[in-house]
Amino acid sequence: MTRPPADVTIVSVGRLHDDAEGEHADVLTRATIALDLRRHFRDPHVRADLRQLTAHDQAVRDTVLDTPGVRQLLAATAQQIEGYLAGPTAAPLTVVTQCAGGRHRAAATAMALRAVVAGDAEEAATYGLADTAEAFTGRSLTVDLVHRDLDKAVVDRPLAAPLHHTQPTDL
Incomplete structure:
Protein backbone atom coordinates (compact mmCIF):
# COMPACT_ATOMS: atom_id res chain seq x y z
CA MET A 1 0.00 0.00 0.00
CA THR A 2 1.46 3.37 -0.97
CA ARG A 3 1.21 6.22 1.44
CA PRO A 4 -0.42 9.47 0.33
CA PRO A 5 1.89 12.37 -0.52
CA ALA A 6 3.12 14.54 2.32
CA ASP A 7 1.30 17.79 3.00
CA VAL A 8 4.69 19.52 2.84
CA THR A 9 7.94 18.18 1.41
CA ILE A 10 11.10 20.11 2.21
CA ASP A 26 14.26 18.60 -11.14
CA VAL A 27 12.86 19.65 -7.76
CA LEU A 28 13.40 23.36 -8.42
CA THR A 29 11.00 23.24 -11.37
CA ARG A 30 8.34 21.71 -9.07
CA ALA A 31 8.93 23.93 -6.04
CA THR A 32 6.06 25.89 -4.53
CA ILE A 33 8.59 27.93 -2.52
CA ALA A 34 12.33 28.14 -3.22
CA LEU A 35 14.83 29.76 -0.85
CA ASP A 36 18.19 30.67 -2.39
CA LEU A 37 20.71 31.01 0.44
CA ARG A 38 23.84 31.27 -1.72
CA ARG A 39 24.49 35.01 -1.84
CA HIS A 40 22.88 36.47 1.26
CA PHE A 41 23.91 34.19 4.11
CA ARG A 42 27.19 33.13 5.68
CA ASP A 43 28.73 30.03 4.05
CA PRO A 44 30.27 27.57 6.54
CA HIS A 45 32.27 26.12 3.63
CA VAL A 46 34.69 29.06 3.84
CA ARG A 47 35.77 27.96 7.32
CA ALA A 48 38.30 25.13 7.19
CA ASP A 49 37.05 23.70 10.50
CA LEU A 50 33.49 23.35 9.12
CA ARG A 51 34.14 22.49 5.47
CA GLN A 52 34.13 18.70 5.89
CA LEU A 53 31.21 18.75 8.35
CA THR A 54 27.51 18.73 7.45
CA ALA A 55 24.25 19.97 8.92
CA HIS A 56 24.23 16.80 11.02
CA ASP A 57 26.94 18.53 13.09
CA GLN A 58 25.85 21.01 15.75
CA ALA A 59 28.66 23.45 14.89
CA VAL A 60 27.30 23.78 11.34
CA ARG A 61 23.69 24.20 12.49
CA ASP A 62 24.77 26.85 15.02
CA THR A 63 26.80 28.74 12.40
CA VAL A 64 23.96 28.74 9.89
CA LEU A 65 21.16 29.62 12.33
CA ASP A 66 23.24 32.31 14.03
CA THR A 67 23.69 34.11 10.71
CA PRO A 68 21.76 37.39 10.83
CA GLY A 69 18.47 37.10 8.95
CA VAL A 70 18.21 33.31 8.75
CA ARG A 71 15.67 32.87 11.54
CA GLN A 72 13.59 35.74 10.15
CA LEU A 73 13.65 34.15 6.70
CA LEU A 74 12.51 30.81 8.14
CA ALA A 75 9.72 32.46 10.14
CA ALA A 76 8.55 34.28 6.99
CA THR A 77 8.70 31.04 5.01
CA ALA A 78 6.57 29.33 7.67
CA GLN A 79 4.00 32.11 7.23
CA GLN A 80 4.11 31.58 3.49
CA ILE A 81 3.45 27.87 4.01
CA GLU A 82 0.51 28.73 6.28
CA GLY A 83 -0.90 30.91 3.50
CA TYR A 84 -0.68 28.13 0.94
CA LEU A 85 -2.24 25.63 3.37
CA ALA A 86 -5.14 28.03 4.02
CA GLY A 87 -5.92 28.26 0.32
CA PRO A 88 -8.91 26.51 -1.25
CA THR A 89 -6.80 23.82 -2.93
CA ALA A 90 -5.34 21.06 -0.79
CA ALA A 91 -2.37 20.43 -3.08
CA PRO A 92 0.87 19.21 -1.51
CA LEU A 93 3.61 21.84 -1.13
CA THR A 94 7.26 21.50 -2.03
CA VAL A 95 9.73 23.85 -0.36
CA VAL A 96 13.32 23.87 -1.62
CA THR A 97 16.24 25.28 0.33
CA GLN A 98 19.33 25.75 -1.79
CA CYS A 99 22.95 26.68 -1.33
CA ALA A 108 20.47 23.14 8.20
CA ALA A 121 8.14 23.03 19.23
CA GLU A 122 10.77 21.17 21.25
CA GLU A 123 12.98 20.49 18.23
CA ALA A 124 12.23 23.93 16.76
CA ALA A 125 13.49 25.43 20.04
CA THR A 126 16.92 23.95 19.33
CA TYR A 127 16.95 26.21 16.24
CA GLY A 128 15.59 29.22 18.13
CA LEU A 129 12.21 28.89 16.38
CA ALA A 130 9.86 27.50 19.06
CA ASP A 131 7.47 30.47 18.76
CA THR A 132 7.24 30.00 15.01
CA ALA A 133 6.40 26.29 15.44
CA GLU A 134 3.46 27.07 17.73
CA ALA A 135 1.27 27.99 14.76
CA PHE A 136 1.72 24.44 13.45
CA THR A 137 1.33 22.57 16.73
CA GLY A 138 -1.65 20.24 16.70
CA ARG A 139 -2.16 20.46 12.92
CA SER A 140 -0.88 16.92 12.31
CA LEU A 141 0.68 17.81 8.98
CA THR A 142 2.71 15.16 7.23
CA VAL A 143 6.11 16.75 6.58
CA ASP A 144 8.82 14.96 4.62
CA LEU A 145 12.45 16.08 4.66
CA VAL A 146 14.77 15.13 1.81
CA HIS A 147 18.45 16.07 1.53
CA ARG A 148 19.32 15.58 -2.12
CA ASP A 149 23.02 16.43 -1.79
CA LEU A 150 23.92 16.37 1.92
CA ASP A 151 25.93 13.15 1.69
CA LYS A 152 27.81 14.07 -1.48
CA ALA A 153 31.50 14.93 -1.39
CA VAL A 154 32.60 18.47 -0.64
CA VAL A 155 32.74 20.45 -3.86
CA ASP A 156 36.19 21.82 -4.58
CA ARG A 157 35.53 25.45 -5.39
CA PRO A 158 37.23 28.80 -4.97
CA LEU A 159 36.41 30.39 -1.65
CA ALA A 160 34.59 33.68 -1.99
CA ALA A 161 35.34 36.49 0.41
CA PRO A 162 32.83 36.64 3.25
CA LEU A 163 30.02 39.13 2.88
CA HIS A 164 30.40 42.31 4.86
CA HIS A 165 27.13 43.90 5.85
CA THR A 166 27.15 47.60 6.48
CA GLN A 167 24.92 49.29 8.98
CA PRO A 168 22.99 52.34 7.84
CA THR A 169 24.28 55.58 9.26
CA ASP A 170 22.14 57.57 11.65
CA LEU A 171 20.43 60.46 9.95
Missing part, protein backbone atom coordinates in the same frame (compact mmCIF):
# COMPACT_ATOMS: atom_id res chain seq x y z
CA VAL A 11 14.08 19.39 -0.03
CA SER A 12 17.60 20.72 0.49
CA VAL A 13 19.81 20.95 -2.57
CA GLY A 14 23.28 22.09 -3.56
CA ARG A 15 23.16 24.02 -6.82
CA LEU A 16 26.63 22.78 -7.75
CA HIS A 17 24.99 19.33 -7.98
CA ASP A 18 22.23 20.38 -10.39
CA ASP A 19 23.36 17.60 -12.73
CA ALA A 20 22.09 15.10 -10.13
CA GLU A 21 19.80 12.35 -11.30
CA GLY A 22 16.93 10.72 -9.53
CA GLU A 23 13.57 11.63 -8.05
CA HIS A 24 14.64 15.10 -6.90
CA ALA A 25 16.84 16.11 -9.85
CA ALA A 100 26.15 25.93 -3.22
CA GLY A 101 27.05 22.40 -2.08
CA GLY A 102 23.97 21.29 -0.14
CA ARG A 103 25.85 20.20 2.97
CA HIS A 104 25.56 23.27 5.22
CA ARG A 105 23.10 26.15 4.71
CA ALA A 106 20.41 24.37 2.68
CA ALA A 107 20.43 21.28 4.88
CA THR A 109 17.63 25.48 7.22
CA ALA A 110 15.61 22.56 5.83
CA MET A 111 16.00 20.71 9.14
CA ALA A 112 14.86 23.76 11.09
CA LEU A 113 11.92 24.40 8.76
CA ARG A 114 10.82 20.76 9.05
CA ALA A 115 10.74 21.06 12.85
CA VAL A 116 8.64 24.23 12.58
CA VAL A 117 6.11 22.96 10.02
CA ALA A 118 5.78 19.60 11.77
CA GLY A 119 4.77 21.57 14.87
CA ASP A 120 7.63 20.08 16.89
